[in-house]
Amino acid sequence: MEANSVIGTINKKGQKIVDPEYLFFEAPRQQHFMTGSEVVREAIRRASVDISVAYPITPQSEAAAMVGDLYVEGYVGDYFRGESEFAVMSQCAGASFGGARVFTTTSGPGTLRAYENFPMWAGSRLPILINVMVRGINSPLNIQPDTLELGMILDTGMLIWHAETAQELLDYLLKGYIVAEEPDVHLPIAIVIDGFFVSHTKDMVMIPSADIALPPYNPYRSPVPCMDMEVPPVRMMRDPFVMKSNYISYATHASWQQEIRAAIERSRKHTIRLIGGLIEEENSDAEILIVSSGTAVAQGREAIRLLAEEGIRVGIVKVKTLRPFPHEEIRQATKNAKLIFVPEFNVVGWMAREIKAVIPDNHRVIDGPHVAGGMTMPPEVIVEEIKKVLAGKKEVVHG
Amino acid sequence: MRKRVNIRMSGLGGQGVVTSAHVLATAASKEGKHAISNPFFGAEKRMAPAESYVRIAGERIYDRGELVYPDVIMVFHPQVITLGKCYTMPFYSGIKAGGILMINSDEPLPLSNDDLGFLDKMNVPIFYVPATTLAVEIAGTELATNMSMLGALMGATKIVAMEAMEAALQDRFGKKYVASGGTATLDEAIKKKFAKKEQLLAKNMDTIRRGFDLGVAWAETIKTPMLV
Numbered sequence A: 001m002e003a004n005s006v007i008g009t010i011n012k013k014g015q016k017i018v019d020p021e022y023l024f025f026e027a028p029r030q031q032h033f034m035t036g037s038e039v040v041r042e043a044i045r046r047a048s049v050d051i052s053v054a055y056p057i058t059p060q061s062e063a064a065a066m067v068g069d070l071y072v073e074g075y076v077g078d079y080f081r082g083e084s085e086f087a088v089m090s091q092c093a094g095a096s097f098g099g100a101r102v103f104t105t106t107s108g109p110g111t112l113r114a115y116e117n118f119p120m121w122a123g124s125r126l127p128i129l130i131n132v133m134v135r136g137i138n139s140p141l142n143i144q145p146d147t148l149e150l151g152m153i154l155d156t157g158m159l160i161w162h163a164e165t166a167q168e169l170l171d172y173l174l175k176g177y178i179v180a181e182e183p184d185v186h187l188p189i190a191i192v193i194d195g196f197f198v199s200h201t202k203d204m205v206m207i208p209s210a211d212i213a214l215p216p217y218n219p220y221r222s223p224v225p226c227m228d229m230e231v232p233p234v235r236m237m238r239d240p241f242v243m244k245s246n247y248i249s250y251a252t253h254a255s256w257q258q259e260i261r262a263a264i265e266r267s268r269k270h271t272i273r274l275i276g277g278l279i280e281e282e283n284s285d286a287e288i289l290i291v292s293s294g295t296a297v298a299q300g301r302e303a304i305r306l307l308a309e310e311g312i313r314v315g316i317v318k319v320k321t322l323r324p325f326p327h328e329e330i331r332q333a334t335k336n337a338k339l340i341f342v343p344e345f346n347v348v349g350w351m352a353r354e355i356k357a358v359i360p361d362n363h364r365v366i367d368g369p370h371v372a373g374g375m376t377m378p379p380e381v382i383v384e385e386i387k388k389v390l391a392g393k394k395e396v397v398h399g
Numbered sequence B: 001m002r003k004r005v006n007i008r009m010s011g012l013g014g015q016g017v018v019t020s021a022h023v024l025a026t027a028a029s030k031e032g033k034h035a036i037s038n039p040f041f042g043a044e045k046r047m048a049p050a051e052s053y054v055r056i057a058g059e060r061i062y063d064r065g066e067l068v069y070p071d072v073i074m075v076f077h078p079q080v081i082t083l084g085k086c087y088t089m090p091f092y093s094g095i096k097a098g099g100i101l102m103i104n105s106d107e108p109l110p111l112s113n114d115d116l117g118f119l120d121k122m123n124v125p126i127f128y129v130p131a132t133t134l135a136v137e138i139a140g141t142e143l144a145t146n147m148s149m150l151g152a153l154m155g156a157t158k159i160v161a162m163e164a165m166e167a168a169l170q171d172r173f174g175k176k177y178v179a180s181g182g183t184a185t186l187d188e189a190i191k192k193k194f195a196k197k198e199q200l201l202a203k204n205m206d207t208i209r210r211g212f213d214l215g216v217a218w219a220e221t222i223k224t225p226m227l228v
Helices: A020-026 A036-045 A061-073 A085-097 A108-113 A117-123 A148-153 A166-180 A239-243 A247-275 A295-309 A327-333 A350-358 A379-390 B017-030 B113-121 B131-138 B142-157 B162-173 B181-193 B197-220
Strands: A029-035 A051-054 A078-081 A102-106 A129-134 A159-162 A189-194 A202-208 A279-282 A288-292 A314-319 A321-323 A339-341 B004-012 B034-041 B049-057 B072-075 B100-104 B126-129
Touching: A020 A166, A029 A036, A029 B017, A036 A061, A036 A166, A036 A202, A051 A061, A051 A085, A061 A078, A061 A102, A085 A102, A085 A108, A085 A117, A108 A129, A108 A148, A117 A247, A129 A148, A129 A166, A148 A159, A159 A166, A159 A247, A166 A189, A166 A202, A166 A247, A202 B017, A247 A321, A279 A327, A288 A295, A288 A327, A288 A350, A288 A379, A295 A314, A295 A379, A314 A327, A327 A350, A339 A379, B004 B017, B004 B142, B017 B034, B017 B049, B017 B142, B017 B162, B072 B142, B100 B142, B126 B142, B126 B197, B131 B142, B131 B197, B142 B162, B142 B181, B142 B197, B162 B197, B181 B197
Parallel strands: A051 A078, A051 A102, A102 A129, A129 A189, A159 A189, A288 A314, A288 A339, B004 B072, B072 B100, B100 B126
Antiparallel strands: A029 A202, A159 A321, A202 B034, A279 A314, B004 B049, B034 B049
């Protein structure tokens, strides 16, 4: 810790500011049975958040409302409702430019309405944490989970971590701030959960005491000056410089976008340490693997149990971070697999595309099963897909 | 003894199917079992179809989302069947062999011979529970329909003990609970009906106990009761 450390001091709510490592790995935890929305409240209670802006859209409305309660209780510095999702994300940007630690939530159509802001956040190196609770976005109207919106935010320049359970949601929300605010990263981060399947599901969670909290954000660790975009090293906004069509403005723009991608890669070392690797493996020496993220993995775990009862051995590779994407880890984990199934809660199969792009012999990848529009994915559907391919009844579509 | 019990609750908005699922899962969790509950609904409005799911097991449960293959189906309102106010058609879709179908109705519904034949073939008995009648009689409000349904389930299957249920209700109604707009409004309405929270809890427990007795009596009439 640097000089003038706040560790050990007491905040206005009487919480002791502790070293993040202590909060994450050493502090005693108690068992609670609660919904994902309640878990968001408990994470933010311990996250020393300065500002949260909210706009209601199912399924994130409950969590957003609970953060409002935290404001009333004094755990969050400021809280208000924006005029729309676009306004919310712009207001979050303003708060972050001003040096605040910012939290917000979004879902489905709200995410798309807010979209323009995400690459702007990344380009401006704003370490905003946004909890994306995915839901259907296309017509016909649907409020159930569908990860189509994730495929769309993959290349905004944000860090993206996809939690499978309420426990991961809690841990990722807190750890996400620490990684996003590292000076060599300093990017926005999306902590993603599947709406309803995590947000509205009651599950067991281990939570540290409410009387400790993360150190507040220190804006002076930012690699770019706060609220001053016209001086070096960035000089992003000066009109003649940015707007004039000349080689140097193109070069600056291109190199800056590369710098954002490089910052995503630099987040690896911090992320691996805090969340224990970018992937998680179970029986990954099996010839048949399921590779996916979020609750598609949870359903995959049930499927491998069912298959094990029939003597079919299947392993799982869970992708915890979508950005950075664990290229090398996936290459290694899948090197002996003959068939790689990628179950997804969307119709387009963006996860299968990502995996095919990074592994050799990618004809091994079976793009599916897919469910969309909020349909659940019963483990039996995954089992059926695997057995169909094994029996040669289903043509493997090479991508 | 089943390794895992999957329960699908099918009702109408405002009847408390989401609350019942959360309370039941909390009770199971208080007994040291593994449980997961989650809801499925459309627009939050009264009388719109609403479903919720509870999964209970002795080992870690990963499965979540809409419950396609239930062991127990609880129908909280006859209109789920008679008017097809149901996300899952027919209402018994996916029921596992040897499961139970519980329906809130004072008398048997005019189910088709096809439906009855299917249920018979699957060895799924129907348990008609006069849940709303009991709720009005004991708690003085139809909003306690979910409590008589839970009690009847507990009596018929012994899925959770009364003490665990009492502790779960204390969790849900005994302290401040933040819920979405619709649920919060209903909570307020019901709290006004019972001046005090304690009274609300006591009435809920009374309703559950009466449902429980009905469940026990019903299970005795069944050849192979599904005890869990």
